[in-house]
Amino acid sequence: MLIVDSVDAGYGHVGVLEAVSLCVQPGSIVALVGRNGAGKSTLLRVISGLIAPTKGGIRFEGLDIAGKRPHTIVNCGLLHVAEGRRIFRNQTVADNLELGLYGLTISREEYRRRLEPVYSMFPILRERRDQLAGALSGGQQQMLAIAQAVIRGPKLLMLDEPSLGLAPILVDQVFDAIVSLRRSGVAILLVEQMVERALEISDYCYVLQSGRMTADGAARDMARSDALRTAYMGDHDSGSN
Numbered sequence: 653m654l655i656v657d658s659v660d661a662g663y664g665h666v667g668v669l670e671a672v673s674l675c676v677q678p679g680s681i682v683a684l685v686g687r688n689g690a691g692k693s694t695l696l697r698v699i700s701g702l703i704a705p706t707k708g709g710i711r712f713e714g715l716d717i718a719g720k721r722p723h724t725i726v727n728c729g730l731l732h733v734a735e736g737r738r739i740f741r742n743q744t745v746a747d748n749l750e751l752g753l754y755g756l757t758i759s760r761e762e763y764r765r766r767l768e769p770v771y772s773m774f775p776i777l778r779e780r781r782d783q784l785a786g787a788l789s790g791g792q793q794q795m796l797a798i799a800q801a802v803i804r805g806p807k808l809l810m811l812d813e814p815s816l817g818l819a820p821i822l823v824d825q826v827f828d829a830i831v832s833l834r835r836s837g838v839a840i841l842l843v844e845q846m847v848e849r850a851l852e853i854s855d856y857c858y859v860l861q862s863g864r865m866t867a868d869g870a871a872r873d874m875a876r877s878d879a880l881r882t883a884y885m886g887d888h889d890s891g892s893n
C-alpha cells in the first residue's frame with residue numbers, strides 16, 4: 653500500500669534520513685520505533701509531503717507521491733496526525749471534527765453517519781462536543797486530533813506518538829482506537845515511545861537509528877530482538893524501554 657524506497661531527506665543542508673525504506677501492507681499496523689532524534693517524525697513528514705525527499709521514491713497505492721503537496725497526499729487517503737496537538741482551540745469540539753472534513757463535499761446525513769463511530773471511539777468528545785477545544789485536557793485534545801483525521805475516512809493513518817503525555821486510562825483508549833481502526837480496514841503507521849505496547853498491537857516493526865533503518869521484522873519477533881535493545885541502549889527518555 654505504502655512503499656518508501658531508499659529515501660534521503662533532511663532540513664536544509666542537514667541530512668537526517670539516509671536510504672530509508674519501509675512498506676505498509678493494507679489493513680496492517682506497522683510500528684516505527686527508535687530513540688529520540690532518530691528521524692521518526694522526519695520520515696512521517698516526508699511521507700505526508702511536508703518535506704520533499706532529496707533522493708528515493710515514495711508510492712501510495714501505486715501512485716508516485718514523493719515531493720507531492722500535502723493536500724494532494726491527504727486527498728489520496730493518507731493522513732498524518734503530527735506530534736503535539738494541531739487543533740483549533742477557539743472552535744468547539746464538533747466544529748473541529750467538521751473541519752477534519754475540509755474540502756470534501758459531504759451531506760449533513762453523511763457527516764452525522766461519520767460522526768457516530770468517532771464518538772463511540774472517544775466518548776468524551778461526544779460529551780464535550782459543544783465546548784471549546786482549548787478547554788479540553790491535553791489528552792482529550794490528542795484524541796480530538798486523532799478523531800479529526802479518522803472522520804475523514806483515511807486508508808492509511810500515520811500517528812506520531814499518540815500516547816504522549818496521556819494518563820494510562822487514556823493511553824488504553826488510544827490503543828483500543830488504533831486496534832478498532834485496523835478492524836475497520838484502516839492501515840496504521842505508528843510512531844510510539846511505548847514500544848512494548850506498540851509491538852503488542854502491531855503486525856510489523858521497523859527500527860530507525862540515526863536516520864537509518866537498522867532492523868525490521870514481525871512485531872512479535874521484534875519484541876524479543878537484540879536489534880531493538882541495541883537501538884535503545886543508553887537512552888533514558890524512551891518510555892517503556
Ligand SMILES: Nc1ncnc2c1ncn2[C@@H]1O[C@H](COP(=O)(O)OP(=O)(O)OP(=O)(O)O)[C@@H](O)[C@H]1O
Pocket residue numbers: 663666668686687688689690691692693694695
Ligand atoms: N525543523 C527542523 N529543522 C532542523 N532540524 C530538525 C527539525 N526537526 C527535526 N530536526 C532534526 O532532525 C533529527 C531527527 O528529528 P526527528 O524529530 O525526526 O526525530 P524523532 O525520531 O521523531 O525524535 P523524537 O522521538 O524525539 O520525537 C534530529 O537531529 C533533529 O534535531
Ligand SMILES: [Mg+2]
Pocket residue numbers: 692693694735812
Ligand atoms: Mg518525533
